[in-house]
Each structure stands twice: as structure tokens, then as C-alpha cells.
């Protein structure tokens with residue numbers, strides 16, 4: 001099969017990525033996570049399955065976690081995108097990062113950026129999720145190394161720390 | 169880049185979207201949340217010439233609640249609807265069902281209109297729409313029309329929508345007093361497509377069943393009402409164990425099971441009986457609460 005790349009539809013976008021405004025022209029079929037990784041060098045979001053099942057590509061768009069492989073870069077025009085790099089730099093993941101480190105909640109690290117961002121959204125929405133809720137909320141993120149136990153431990157500890165900090 | 173080449177349009181108004189859709193109908197796909205379409209594009213199970221991205225059309229994601237019911241714009245994200253109905257007794261079915269639709273990151277983007285349009289037999293939203301007697305509102309350059317959810321789902325990924333039509337909203341009428349609702353499904357993990365599921369509604373007056381809508385999903389080629397089981401319950405006391413057993417047996421025996429998928433036909437049939445039995449016990453407890 002030959003592909004006529006002259007036909008490749010391209011779209012101009014202006015997108016905030018980790019606080020910086022970026023103007024670009026992207027192929028319409030380029031996924032958001034590919035653009036972030038391959039064009040902007042933000043390789044903290046990973047590409048696993050590319051059909052929505054593994055969660056390794058999780059990024060935050062306009063304040064909500066989503067699958068970077070299921071959104072096109074063209075659709076990010078006018079959006080506010082935060083990747084793991086931006087979230088870590090902001091300090092908002094510090095407690096979770098510390099808990100992941102202490103509980104050995106990562107081995108190869110492939111799933112970790114998605115786990116951290118997903119767990120952070122849960123902790124922002126629920127003050128006191130138990131292990132059951134943590135497992136439910138992380139069910140969309142695959143980890144091929146840890147067996148999940150230590151990840152649930154880490155999120156549970158971070159949830160408890162957050163609660164104590166908020167004085168309850 | 170995995171998808172085949174496509175032309176991309178991001179219309180800024182409904183009219184513009186409908187004109188594009190009319191022009192390209194058979195060669196175009198509407199891009200809503202993309203949570204089913206993008207995987208299909210990446211796997212090249214779909215290769216439309218045109219993608220009409222309706223994420224920029226204003227007003228399609230509005231939720232309007234009135235005395236008559238709940239009008240949910242097609243582009244309402246599944247999680248936005250969940251937040252709206254979280255503590256609303258009238259919409260308890262939606263509040264119970266939506267958390268089982270995929271995972272948070274997918275629900276943040278996936279839409280109610282997309283779920284209904286796709287008509288996956290294992291999806292929760294189409295079954296909820298039937299159990300709540302919802303109406304699907306469609307628009308095209310030819311005008312607008314409404315189709316009751318009970319007539320909308322025709323088969324495997326097949327609906328009453330014409331190729332040039334777009335779903336603009338789903339309207340859920342407010343249930344009359346006495347209606348009770350329950351949701352249950354069996355899935356391997358939270359967020360996975362169900363192996364079998366049930367969206368159940370029952371109108372109970374003084375502990376007697378007056379009306380019922382028992383909608384099974386992930387069993388047949390579309391969400392299906394278990395009419396014989398409903399008839400076996402209407403007029404009976406919610407605590408009537410013999411009537412309940414008869415209804416479960418009727419549901420199990422009568423339901424059409426689509427072969428294939430993640431588990432065997434006999435297992436699915438068994439789950440149908442188990443799901444209904446559990447739900448009827450819950451209805452007894454709920455009906456008792458209200459009337460006793």
C-alpha cells in the first residue's frame with residue numbers, strides 16, 4: 001500500500017503545555033501523546049496499547065485526566081495540557097511520589113506517570129478513599145511489574161497523610 | 169500515527185456540523201469523546217474519509233433539569249452526568265450505572281451521546297435509557313425527530329439513526345412516584361465491559377408490583393427487556409418468593425444470548441437469573457422501606 005502524504009490533513013493549534021503556550025501545525029491523525037513525546041520531547045507520558053486500555057498515556061487536559069492516545073493533538077487547540085513533567089514540577093504530586101518511593105510502588109516505571117496522575121485526581125475528589133475505592137479507580141491503569149499491592153499501599157498512605165494535613 | 173488518512177473538520181455550530189454530515193454521510197464519522205472511535209481508528213477497524221469533530225459545537229453539553237425530566241446534551245461527558253446525578257434519588261439508576269462505564273480517564277472524555285450512538289450491546293448507557301423510558305433526539309439538515317429508546321437499538325452496533333443524523337440529546341422523563349431502580353453487573357474488573365448486566369425499574373405500590381422494566385445488557389445483541397419475567401411479577405407482592413422464582417426462571421429461559429465474547433452462553437444465562445434474583449431481593453427491601 002502506498003500512502004499519499006500530500007493528502008495528510010494538517011491543523012494549526014495553539015495549546016498551553018505545562019504553562020507554556022505552544023503554536024504548531026500537526027497532522028490531523030497525530031495523537032496528543034505522540035505530539036507531546038515526539039515533537040515536544042515530553043517523554044514522561046508513555047505509549048502502551050494505543051487503544052485506551054492501559055492508561056500509560058494518561059495526561060491532564062483542562063484539569064481532568066484522560067488517555068493521551070485517544071485524543072488527537074489537533075483537538076488540543078485552546079486547551080490547557082499538563083503532563084507528568086509539569087505536575088511534578090508544580091509540587092502537587094510530592095506526597096504521592098514520596099509514598100510510591102517508600103512503598104516500592106514502581107519497578108520499571110512504565111505505568112508510574114499514569115498511576116500518579118490518576119491517583120492524584122482521586123485524592124483531589126475524595127478525602128478518604130479506602131483500598132476498595134483505590135483499586136476501582138486504578139483499574140484502568142495496568143502495571144506489569146508490581147502486582148498492584150504496593151501501589152494501593154502507597155495511595156492509601158498518601159490519602160491518610162492528606163487527611164491528617166487537612167486536620168480531620 | 170496509526171489511523172488511516174482522513175480529512176478533519178471541527179465545525180463551530182450545529183448547523184455547520186449537520187451540513188458536513190449530510191454532505192459526507194456514508195464516508196464520515198462523528199468524533200465525540202473518541203473513546204470508542206479512536207481505538208477503532210488506531211486498530212484500523214474504522215477508516216472513514218472524514219472525521220467531523222463536534223467537540224467545538226457550543227451548547228451540546230448542556231444538562232437541563234426540569235419538573236418533566238432530565239435533558240442531557242449528547243456531548244455531555246459521562247463523568248459530568250455522574251456528577252449531576254450523584255445524589256438525586258430520581259436518577260439513582262444513572263448514578264449507580266455510570267461508575268461502571270470504563271475508567272475515570274475514559275469517562276472524563278466519553279460522552280452519553282457517543283455511548284448511545286455506538287450501541288455496544290455491553291454498554292450501560294443504552295440499557296439505562298430503555299429502563300428509564302428515555303427519548304433520543306436526532307437532528308439532520310432535514311429537521312429534528314425523537315425516537316423512544318425502546319425503538320432505537322436495533323441490533324449489534326445498529327440503531328434507528330440515519331447516516332446523516334446526529335444525536336443531539338437524550339431526554340429522561342422524571343419517574344412517577346413509586347418507581348424504584350436498581351443496577352447490577354458482573355464484570356471481571358471494575359470498568360471492564362460486563363459479562364452480563366441488569367438495569368431494573370419497578371413501580372411498587374403498597375408492596376405490590378404495578379409495572380416493571382427489566383433490561384438486560386451484555387447478553388443479547390442489544391439491551392433487551394425480559395417481558396415474560398416482567399409479566400410474572402406485575403400484580404404480585406414484592407415479597408412473593410414463588411413469583412420471584414418464576415420470574416427468574418422465565419428470564420433465564422426466555423432471554424436470547426448472543427454467542428461469542430468473554431464467556432459461554434450457559435454462564436451468561438445463569439448470570440441473568442442471579443442478577444434478577446439479587447435485584448428483586450433489593451426491591452423488596454426498598455419497597456418495604458417506602459410503604460411499611
Ligand SMILES: Cc1cc2nc3c(=O)[nH]c(=O)nc-3n(C[C@H](O)[C@H](O)[C@H](O)COP(=O)(O)OP(=O)(O)OC[C@H]3O[C@@H](n4cnc5c(N)ncnc54)[C@H](O)[C@@H]3O)c2cc1C
Pocket residue numbers: 051052053197198199200201202203204205206207242243268269270271274277278279280281282283285286288290291292293333334335336359360361362
Ligand atoms: C478501555 C475501555 C473500556 C471501556 N469500557 C466501557 C464500558 O465498560 N462500558 C461502556 O459503556 N463503554 C465502555 N467504553 C467505551 C466508552 O464508554 C466510550 O466513551 C463510548 O462507547 C463512546 O462514547 P464517545 O463519546 O467516546 O464516542 P466516540 O468514540 O467519539 O464515537 C463512537 C461512535 O458513535 C458515533 N457518535 C458519537 N457521538 C455521536 C452523536 N452525537 N450522534 C451520532 N453519532 C455519534 C461516532 O461516529 C462513532 O461511530 C470503554 C472504552 C475503553 C477505551
Ligand code: FES
Pocket residue numbers: 046047048049050051052053054055056057058067068069070
Ligand atoms: S497507550 Fe493510551 S491507554 Fe494504553
Ligand code: FES
Pocket residue numbers: 105106107108109110111112142143144145146
Ligand atoms: S512498574 Fe513496571 S509497569 Fe508498573
